[in-house]
Amino acid sequence: MSEVWILAATLLGLAAGFTVSYFLASRLAASKLADAERQARRIVEEAEREAKALKKEKLLEIKEEWQRQRQEFEAETAAKRNKLQTLERQLKAREDALQEKLELVQRKERHFQALEHELAQRQQQLQQKLQEVEQLRQEQLARLEQIAGISREQAKQLLLENLMTEARNEAAQYIRQIREEARLVAEREAKSIVVQAIQRMAADFSMESTVTVVQLPNEEMKGRIIGREGRNIRAFEAATGVDLIIDDTPEAVVLSCFDPFRREVARLALERLIADGRIHPARIEEVVEKARQELEESLPRIGQEAAAELGLHNLHPKLLLYIGKMRFRSSYGQNLLAHSIEVARLAAVMAAELRLDVQLAKRAGLLHDIGKCVENADAPHALVGYELVKRYNEHPIVCNAVGSHHEDIPMESPIAALVQAADAISGARPGARRETLEEYIRRLEQLEALARSFDGVAKTYAIQAGREIRVIVEPDRVDDQSADELARQLAARIEGELQYPGQVKVTVIREVRKTAVAR
Template structure:
């Protein structure tokens, strides 16, 4: 029992020791934890204080950096704004300089075109001067030969004069004797007989002079016919220059004047693009609801007219659209040219003509010659030549073909400093036309010799078509004044009773008093009237002067 009791106490003592140890351990652990919490709280407080201190320093540094950055940004923005302003000023100055350069280039281009035109005109004048120099040399040589012949005739005249002097002395003696006899027979004095004889001799001399003048004029007309034709053609071509303005402009109507600003475009870019694409000068002036297109090339002018009309109808006018519309208008005109040429060839019943010649025939529609449409003139010449050839029993098809192609050299696109007849002949040879047709085309203005019977027929048909009344345009007022002046000039001569200008002023019929003007004097009167018309009037072609002397004998049977 005691052992159990001792064992129980021992166990109790051991349990109490363990409990005490546990209590002590728990108390020390609690104390350690409490101390650890205090240390941790102090560490956190120190960390927060350290963090707060450094955070304030960082914020202050960040604020200073931000202020410095914002100041740098403001200065950079200010510098950038100043640079942009300077760049804008430079861009504006560059735009103004570009505009001035464009205007100067345009002015220089126009000046270059004018200089080129003057150069071509100077070249033409130089060639004409050379031709005139050659003609002068030929005339000088002819004059020298005439002077030699005149010297020979003068020697012959001196010899005849000596013989005439001898015969005159013999005639004086015979005349003296005859005068005495006449005085005895006629009962007239010598002075009275001399006056009557002189009057008779003067009248006979006038008649003989008029007859000689007629013979000389007829002979000169036969020799000078070819040269006169060339001179007349040259004169006609020169006088046609004053009417060029009528055939070098086209007018495009617009709905309102506001459209003019759209046609010009901003700083003139639309009008410059249009002129560059078409090669036509556009004139926008004070003419109400109209824009004028000016160019010597009628096909370019027609393309420009069609393109501008389409642009106005469409309303979209800018450089890209202008180029597109001009290309379409060019294609349409080319197609229309081919259709016109083919239709003309079919209407004249011609076959085997080269397509390039057909295209050139279509281009004639847009060309005029002294106010006469070239295609209409060529068709008319072809029909007239065909009729003449048929009446003479020649090949009417060749004549019609040559008549249609005789002015083909006028519509070539290249600038050629040669007569259009020779250019047309070369084109016909190039595209294998018949040699007779080629000769007729080249010889219709006498540039080459006529070797076939078709050539003079085409020349005559060309003259008939161009010379018929009304074929070539002339202002009505000028036409009436020319007729009035023509009749007044012819009526100013003595012995003229009535004057009639007929055939649109190409012929003058002069009726004279038969008792005042003889037949020989009528010839001289026609020559005098023609000379006065030549010296005081300007007219195309030639004017035929016809003097009519009529004698009417009337009797009545009762």
């Protein structure tokens, strides 16, 4: 029973607590709701006040912006109006100016038309005057032809001939003046270079002879060389192709042959036979053949020594062989190898002075006469040498210098001219070359005959051993200008048609003598 009351009391307490709690919560909620409503009304009122203030502010801004834009529009409109008025004034001024120009053009056009009409009248009058002048000129020409006794064409031809003669004389004088100035400058520079080359290459060269003297140990050796009934000497001459001359010269015999190679073979063989003491035909043939083989084997070595002396390298072995053969060749009595080495050095010195390739100048100088060593050739030695060095891949400048040093082909480089000059210098040394009396006389006769072949030549004299030709001309047939041209043409023909050592000076003499007798 007590538990029921307790439970009932508990339930009543809970109900009372719930009721009180609900009442309190309702009162609290009503109070919060009232506060919220008041807060909402306050927020709304504040928002309305702010909206009114913002609206008023925006209205003021819009009004100010409208006022500003209105002022700008009015200012822009005023500026455009002023500009338009200015353009209207300028256009009006241009229209006035164009109107004035149009009136001026019209006035000038009327003036030009009047001038054109007047000019046409004057031109017509001038044409009439010209016709009258032409008629008078024809009458004067006819009268002049009648007085002079020659026609108009003849007079024109005479005038043209006089003008051509005068122009030719003036041209000859001008050409002579230019040539003289160029000759003086070129001669001065060339002499300087050549003199320096000769001074730096001062060397003596003895002429190659056609005989060689071999010393004997005693006079009895002559008999052994001759042999019984001359068998030994005949066998020796047949094997070597050299004449063995045995005369009264004490303890010496002479080997005579135009070929230096065969003469050298004979000398070596004879010296070995004399040293060995066994002299008979079989031994002679054996020793001669061995000497020939040894000498042929020494040719490349001689070529290498010559190239090394000049500081040249990379020469083809075949070219070295031909260079070695030069040692046993001669030209006008001058040893060919010594001459080629001298030409190489002279060309190198001149090339250095002119700042050209010194090595190419040396190679061209050494090889320039290599064609003389080619046997059984049917062409000039310069062309033979040109083909030879070209075959063994020498430089094109070297090939051209070899082929053109006697002008068989055109020169293509300054080095070719230097080689030609060095060749002339080497050959022109006093005593460097020699020629027979018959060749000397024939050369002088050819020189004088060539000079006499020109018109107006009275006398010719070859002097200074053929190094100068003096030509005396007839003064009434050759004038001063023609004399200058004659000297130039004669020098050109001498270069092209004659062979001569060094150079030939051409001197043309025109002398006029007037005499009178006082009685």
